[in-house]
Amino acid sequence: MTDTSVTQQVRFQTVEPDFAEQRIDNYLLAQLKGVPKSLVYRIVRKGEVRVNKKRVKPEYKLQAGDVVRIPPVRVAEANALPSAKLDRVQALQHQILYEDDVLMVINKPAGLAVHGGSGLQFGLIESLRALRPQAQHLELVHRLDRETSGCLLISKRRSALRNLHEQLRLKTMNKQYYALVRGHWQAHVKMVSAPLQKNTLKSGERVVRVDSDGKDAETRFRIIEQYNQATLVEASPITGRTHQIRVHALQAGHPIALDDKYGDEDFSRFMQGLGLQRLFLHAHLLQFTHPQSGQTMTVEAPLDDALRDALRRLGSKRFA
Structure with missing residues (x-):
């Protein structure tokens, strides 16, 4: 080698x-x-x-x-970046939801890590740097799990990154996710507040547990649509802990479909029978203050066909 x-x-x-x-x-x-x-x-x-x-x-x-x-x-x-001519890299061009001189919002595909490492040659940020070689300071503002899709914010300037990180720190940035969970979510459960602790198993796998010694974490939940064996909820994390929505959904007794770390095998098998092949967690809306203009920005990412098809098979009226 x-x-x-x-x-x-x-x-x-x-x-x-x-x-x-x-x-x-x-x-x-x-x-x-x-x-x-x-x-x-x-x-x-x-x-x-x-x-x-x-x-x-x-x-x-x-x-x-x-x-x-x-x-x-x-x-x-320095040539470790992927080729901008790779189909996988080129496909990201069509996933850009908004772009200007200081930032970009992309609809991250499920299955793509936000950055390389852990055996991955490259991830989304390396691919974007290959697509935008003239942008010298492309950086992730926040992260999404590899199997989570949807709105991901990228800064192009250090000043914009600082401003957007401050919005995250002050909890003024609004991130909303769609999650399909097991069973009937109870309407009165509108907030899950449970401290989270990161743990690394002997295998090297990272898992997050509810732990009184962990960091404070809060997630708001709202019912979007009910089905016989599942509920589509909107989850809005107030804090930004690792795997927060996934663990808080489990804490509420409603694990997310096809969650390989925190899910329910029977529910996941049921959803696989309806054709779902990926974690049903999608960052569908991002709202923040533009660091340059001060304008309130609202960017939405549509559900991909795989998620919409699963909802239709459940009998969705909203996504029919």
Whole structure:
């Protein structure tokens, strides 16, 4: 196998104002493209990364003028991006819901990871960088699970990323998802509030559990349509924890269809019998304040044919 990586020398970088308030881990991930996320956290934890000659934690927020020591690491060569001519990459062009000079909203397909790693050669963000080589600062504003489809916000400028991250922090960004869950959701259950804790199994698989020692998490739920054995709900996460909607739906007693981590096998088999082959979780609406114009932006992503067909087979009137 040909080694396509190179070892960089120690670097000392002065943080420009445009990168102020960015977490050191996210800064390093952007600077060390091609380096596994696990390695980035390891070099921070071991103190090999220094800011102003001092050790820092991954959540440290950089300030303009900070001097960052980046140790020698093996990184993928610059040509690690996929070819923009690949059909899979080209197909993303047709999934762009909105785009301007500072941001983009894309309807992420199910089955596509938001970034490469864990054995994946490339993900959505690498594909978009190949499609938009002139956009030097394409970054994910937030994330979606690999099997979740729908609205995903991408920034094109550091200033826009900071602004949008602040909206997430202040909980002023509105994200709404459609989820098909087992059984009849009870109308009075409009909010699930349960702290969530991330755990890593011996296999390396990451799972999230409700745990009193976990981080606070809240999700609003609203019934969209009831069926004999299922309910289509709209889920609006107030916080942004990993697998939050999936675990909160389970906590309410209504796991999501075809959820391979937190689902119900019988319900998933029933839905597979109706032709569903993927997790029924779709980010259908995203509302935020445009970082440049101040305008309220509302972007919607239609359900794909696979999800609409499953609803029609259940007897949906809304999506008939």
